[in-house]
Amino acid sequence: MDSKYSLIGNGNKLNISQFKIKPKPTPILFNRRNGPSSPKKVKLNDSESKPSLANGNKFKISIQEQRTKLPVYDKKNKLLDLIKRHNTLIILGETGSGKTTQIPQYINSARLQNNGKIAITQPRRVAAVSIATRVAQEFGNGQTVGDTVGYTVRFEDVTSKRTKIKYLTDGMLLREAMFDNLLMEYTVIILDEAHERTINTDVLFGIVKNAQKVRESRNLEPLKIIIMSATMDVDHFSKYFNNCQAVYLEGRTYPVNVFYTVKPHDDYQTASVATFFKIHREAPANHDVLIFLTGQEEIEAVAHQIRVLSKDPEVEGPPVRVCTLYAAQPSSQQMTVFNPSPQNLRKVIISTNIAETSVTITGIKYIIDSGMVKARTYHPATGLELLKVQRISQEQAWQRTGRAGRDSEGTCYRLYTRSQFEMMQKSTIPEIQRANLTSVALQLLALDIHALYFDFMDKPPEDAITTAFEQLKLLGAIDNVESSSLTSLGEQMVKFPLDPRFSKILLSASNFGCLVEVLTIVSLLSVESILLSPPNKREQVQMIRQKFFSAYGDHITLLNIYREFSNVGQNCRSWCHEHYINMRNILQAREVRSQLEEICTRAGLTLSSCGSQMEQVRRCLLTGLFMNVAELHRDRQYITLDKRQVVSIHPSSVLHGQQPHFVLFTEVVQTTKRYLRLLSTVEGEWLQEAAPDYFRTHSIKCARES
DNA sequence: CTCTCCCTT
Incomplete structure (x- = not known):
């Protein structure tokens, strides 16, 4: 029997009230993909079933026994030997290999860190805290976090004099580097999740590389660098770190079958609902489904559609529990995703890319991947931040697919064709190449480094760097854009964890x-x-x-x-x-x-x-935001003084509907229009005073007469 | 008269 339902959408934006159920079927057709289920080795590497960390003590084996069952355990001596012999080492570890929790402990038990500490960075604070807590538990001897194993994240420093293994966010290590660019507290630094290429990790690459070199040349305590990553592009990493050695660690994941659609479907919302009901009809209850979409509004719309349709008496299949997941949600609501569901129920989680890396849910058997993501990109020429729905990269597609193979075999439905997949970018563009670099440039200057000459693994566009320096000059943090050192004002600015x-x-x-x-x-x-x-x-x-x-x-x-x-x-x-x-x-x-x-x-x-x-x-706000002023013109339009762009006051502002002559704004975001967000009224006379040099070159058109 | 993906110091 074919699918009973055809889902009629309204273009790309589905209007719930117009959403209809048609009795005639037009199912989404899928092709089985040829070739292996993943570009990397995805296999179950032991026949006996071993509990994963996430499942906890299901089989009541001791915490020490669990450690010996991790794939990394068999490689312990080999790894220690490699770490001993190489000052820089890349460890490629699949998910479930145990690298993040075990390797620091191996290093510590062999005392490879001598009298220094081992640092392990994480892109996210929850990860730093929870992994440190787990490792402290494994350490035993009645120790708790803050003893031998500790963590440091913003607002929370749970370390002591005895701490040898310190988990921290990459941003935190970067901040520590501001005060000691040689990072002398550490003898081993492990940069984990390097494949995620966060701005902070990318900057740290250059900082640890430099620290290692300088420490060697000055005969100081040597620094060992370990890069941990899930990437396949080892050559790129290795080349940057002077052709250093790389090792590969097997993980513990299960095969995932991948299906592509036969033809392209632009309306991925409707396609995802139709695909969900195809799975719903065929799969046993308790086989949970995870759908990747792009944003809150879309997710709530699809959630509503699935809730309504699943209650239709003509729909076959068990009762459905619909969970939504996105960062803006209250955390209590986010937690419902983890509630275990009763035996005869199907759970479907509709999520943004938060479920790609930040949130791991167990028991997912099916993935529906829209192939789309909402991402912020920065345009140095206009200074505009654009929030745009775009295609994901192949890497991201595999990351999403892998979410179905964490605790058993799974299936992934891609709502795009095989050739569309092949057209996708291989990897996601590193954040440093699509961000505003003012903060990064300032941080590097605190280390006497000019961002134009910094040893980036992937250089950001040059105009992004020059724009950043122009901004720093305007703010008075530097005297000229070629400068490699800060003014005394600039040195004060670095002390704050702020824009x-x-x-x-x-x-x-x-x-x-x-x-x-x-x-x-x-x-x-x-x-x-x-x-x-x-x-x-x-x-x-x-x-x-x-x-x-x-x-x-x-x-x-x-x-x-x-x-x-x-x-x-x-x-x-x-x-x-x-x-x-x-x-x-x-x-x-x-x-x-x-x-x-x-x-x-x-x-x-x-x-x-x-x-x-x-x-x-308001005068004070102008001292930092003077480049963000817009003036009302005769046709009731606002035009920015800086780039002469036509802009509008966002309807969420208390100034919406009013027409003050000059407004200062915190940011401009382009969605359906160019909108100013978070505004204050300012007086024209204040402008000259706040930034005399700047306003000599940015003339104010007086439009008062109208 | 609209809405903001995800992180972090």
Whole structure:
């Protein structure tokens, strides 16, 4: 029997109300793919079933016994010998090999680190914390995290004098390098998950390579570098690290069958729903499904469709539990994904790329891969950040596929043809080649390195670097764009874990007598938005928040919200709920604020308050954001002073619908239009004063007359 | 009159 349902979408954007079920079938047709199920060796490398780490103590074997059953265990002596003989080593380890937890312990038990520490970096803080906790447990002897095994992430340093094995985020190690570019605390540095190519890992590549060289030339304690990666492009890595040795570690994954569609399907939302019901009809209950889509709206739409359709009495198959998964979601909702489902139920998880690497769910038997991802790209020429849905890379496709083979054999349906797959880029472009580099350039300058001459594994585009230097010059962090050293202002800026523009604002605040207020605003700007806005409760939200609204704009409005928040004390949860405030994010802002306040105090800045003098605050914001000013023109259009772009005030702003002559904005994001987000009104006379050099070359068109 | 993928100091 063929599929019963054909799903009619409305172009690429599915409107739920127009969504219909047709009784006649037009199923999505799939081809079985030829060749091996994956480009790398994917095989079950032992016949007896071994519990994976994620499954915990299901078989009640001791923690020490579990260690001996990891694939890496058989290679222990071989690995130690290689690590002893080579100063730099690449370890390619498949998922489940045990490399991240075991290798640091092997090194420690052989005392290869001498009197130094072993650092292991992770791109994500949750990983650093949870892996360190696990390894401390394995270490035994009644030790807990913070003894021999510890971790350091932002806001949390769980290490001690006895700590030998230290897990940290790559960003944290980078920050440590700002204060000691030779990283003398460590004798072994392991950069894990190197294939993810985060900006921080990429910068660390060059920093550890340099530290190793300098330490050798000065006869200091040698530094061992170990690069751990799941990549296949060993040559690229090896070449960069002076043709160093690479070893391969088998993992523990299961084969995954891959299917491609017979013809292309542009409407991947509809295709994913149809494919889900094909699986739903054929597969036993408890065979869970993971669908990869691009964003919140799309995910909620597809979730709704599946919920409605699965309740249709004509649909065959067990009852369905639909879970959605994306980062913006409240964490309580995210956790429901891990709830074990009852025997006769099918769980389907509809997720963004968060489930590609950051969140691992056990029991997934089927993957539906849309082949698309939403990604932010930066255009140096326009200074614009674009959020665009685009095709994934082949690497990403394999990563998604692998999510079905973690604890048994699986199946992956790709909603694209084989030839479409072959047209995809082989690898994802490293983040450093598509990001704004102002922060990176500043960090490197703190190490007396000019980013143009830094030893990058993959160089960023030159105009991205020059734009970054122009920005640093404007902010006063350097004297000229060729400079390899910072001004004293620049040196102060490096101390803050912030966008350089925000550091500049903090450093000017004392002069305006409003550091207390500016600390709050900058903290709120450097976390995710604290404002919740459920589309169906728009009017309600507007009403309850009205009392916070400031005619000066969003920055002062945010300040007003935070001021009340900091006075509610115990009833924080209910207050957030009542005012549609994202509690996780505002609590994070509070943490950031106290960290920044501490740095300010140490830098000798006066914690002054301007009370209700909001002019001071807006003047102060201009000292870091003067290049982000737009002017109203006669046709009621705003045009930016910097790049002369036509822009609009985002409807989420409190200034939307008003027409102040000059607005300062925090960022411009292009979606359906070029929108300014997070604005404040400013006066034309303040501009010259805030950045005299800049405004000599960026003339202000006076459009007042209209 | 719209909505922001994922991370991190």
